[in-house]
Amino acid sequence: MQVKELILTPEEAFDEAHLLGTLYQKLSVPQNGDLVVQPIKRSIDARGREIKVRMQYEVLNKKNLIPLRGKEYNSVHNKKPILVIGSGPAGLFAALRLIELNYKPIVLERGKDVQARRRDLAAINKDHVVNPDSNYCFGEGGAGTYSDGKLYTRSKKRGDVHRIMEILVAHGAKDEILYDAHPHVGTNKLPQLVAALRESILAAGGEIHFNTKVTDFIIKGDTIEGIITEKGDIIKADATILATGHSARDIFELLDQNKVLIEAKPFALGVRVEHQQNLIDKIQYHCSIDRGDYLPASAYALVHQASINGKDKGVFSFCMCPGGFIVPAATAPGELVVNGMSPSRRDSKFANSGIVVAIDEIDFKPYQKYGALAAMHFQAEVEQKAWALGGKTQTAPAQRLIDFVEKRESSSLLDTSYQPGLVSADMGVFLPTFVTDALRQGFKAFGQKMKGYLTNDAQIIGVESRTSSPVRIPRDKESLQHPQIKNLFPCGEGAGYAGGIVSAAMDGERCAEAVGRLVLR
Structure with missing residues (x-):
């Protein structure tokens, strides 16, 4: 039609x-x-x-009319086991696809189930205590669970976007995600959706083990045969899908120690900028008062090529959260990281977005002694400096926007959605000079593109550093296996092959299908 x-x-x-x-x-x-x-x-x-x-x-x-996909799956209780390490979007959708292909997924998650995670998130916000295994990044559903739940992706060549959306609708998402140009679920809805995905896996005979941290790989010759957990348990399977997310630094270190080929990967780093949502609405919707009762909170996407030492440097908005909140996203004590999230109604009075600068090989060249972990150590050092500047708590350094652009400290800060609190600071203390220079150029350019955006009634909060994995785990383009280690399938954001919920879910499905092709041989 x-x-x-x-x-x-x-x-x-x-x-x-x-x-x-x-x-x-x-x-x-x-x-x-x-x-x-x-x-x-x-x-x-x-x-x-x-x-x-x-x-x-x-x-x-x-x-x-073709009916929407349901959530009925065949039993795989007695089928061949396949290990899936990580229960983020990549891991969960890999598990569901394995069930469809008649394999039994055994999902290992270092963190807690989605409900139990809430206590650890409260501890970060209220008591500044970071549980390294249960936080905004680790736990059931991964980093996407307590986020805006954005479902927009440009990675349409990598899989069936509509199929992913239908599976989400079958598990509780509103059907409007099937047709909204920029669909999202919302942080208040995602936990129930993730729990429903879990129930489908368990009901079909798959296994999900929480509080199960992988501490070593069982590699015989050039083949992975299984893993060893922190408790000393040995779990073997015909194949292993590694879907641990972009912040699993211990897994990257473990791979490096085991001489498994990994590579340093460019990423992006910067700050979160927070405006009043009403201001962004006025700019985007051309309204003088407010957007009214029916228009959703407005978003923006901005990009600028800054000139740093005669070279172009990309500055761009990342994970813009209209009507949202800024949250502490550290995954270990001694570091400070911020991220953004929005409820489904996007009804907070604040708008926030990451404004980040592209980091490439030349920028982390001073960390070459760390080999494939060079970018990761560059990232970690910035986060540790931000933590120290914030008072060695989860209190975040912040600066009013024009004050930052004009290189002066802020005598006072604005109200914020960031619960652990802010401290006025010179952001250049922990951010590299080329990053602050690029950000200043970027904010000036954004002020030209969006009149009213560059204002001291906005503030920047740092550091936004977990934009993508600083490590790539290579894989063969056809088989999706690691080029050195047979039966190991690097997957999702943590391996460097996705950049959001939908692209990670699609990559999880692709890896499950690749496992099916391998095991059937």
């Missing part, structure tokens, strides 16, 4: 209770007939003074 487009008002497009009824009415399609109106894409057009919502749709005969 031909996809067509309808122009709606924000009230028509975002009134959840009446959206479908509005579509049927405008298209003169009877709701009790044989025709079904199916939304394909919903996007906001704020280019003019009057905001429009573009709704792409198709009208299908009911008998031609």
Whole structure:
């Protein structure tokens, strides 16, 4: 059927209770007939003074409608076991795909289940205590669970995005993620969704072991046969999918110690900038007061090529969280890291975004003595300096935006969504000079692109450093196996092959399919 487009008002497009009824009415399609109106894409057009919502749709005969994917899986209780290390999006979707392929996934997670994680998150926010195995990065669902839950990806060539969305809907996500241009779930909804994914794995006969930290690999010759846990347990399987996320530094070190080939990888590092959401709405929606009751909190995406010592340096927004909160994302005592998250309604009065600078090989060249871990040590040193500047707690260094750009300390700071608190500081104390120079150029350019963005009624908070893995675990393009170690499948963000929930989930599925091709031989 031909996809067509309808122009709606924000009230028509975002009134959840009446959206479908509005579509049927405008298209003169009877709701009790044989025709079904199916939304394909919903996007906001704020280019003019009057905001429009573009709704792409198709009208299908009911008998031609393909039902959404369910969550029924065959039993794999007695099938061949496959190890999956990590229960983030890559690990969970690898496990589900293994079940579909008739294998039994054994998922090992160093952290706690999604409900038990909450106590450790509260301890970080209130008591500044970081549990190195249970925090905003580690635990069931990985770093994506307590985040904005963004589901937008450009990695469409790597897998079936719609399939991932359907699985999420089957496990509790709203069906609007199937057609929103920039879908998200929200940090308040993700824990229930992750728990539902777990239940599907367990119900089919898969296993999930929490509080199970991998401390060594069992490698015989050129083949991985299993792992050893912190408790001394030995777990063997026909293949191992390594999906530990971008912050599992101990796993990177373990691979290096075992002479398993890994590589230093470029990443990005910078700060979180926090504005009033109302200000971002006024800029993006061209409104003088507020956005009204139906338009969602507005987001932005910014990029600039700064000139540092005669060379271009990318500065860009990362993980923008409209109506959100800044959270402490350290994974070990003695470091300070910030990240952003949003609830499903995105109804906080704050907007925050990472503003980061591309870090490449020349930048971590002074750390070459660490070999493949050079970028990781560069990253860790910046985080440790930020922790010291914050008073050796989870209190974060901060600076008003224009004060930072004009190189002066802030005599006072603004209200913030960051619960552990802020301390006024010169951000240049812990950030490398080339990073602060690039950020200053970037903020000036962003102020030109978004009039009102560059203001002292905004502040930067640091450090935003876990944008992606500082290590790549190489793999063969065809088999997806490690080039040296047979039956080892590096997977997801931690291995350097994904950059968000959906791309990680797709990579998990790809690795499960690669395991299936290998084991069937």
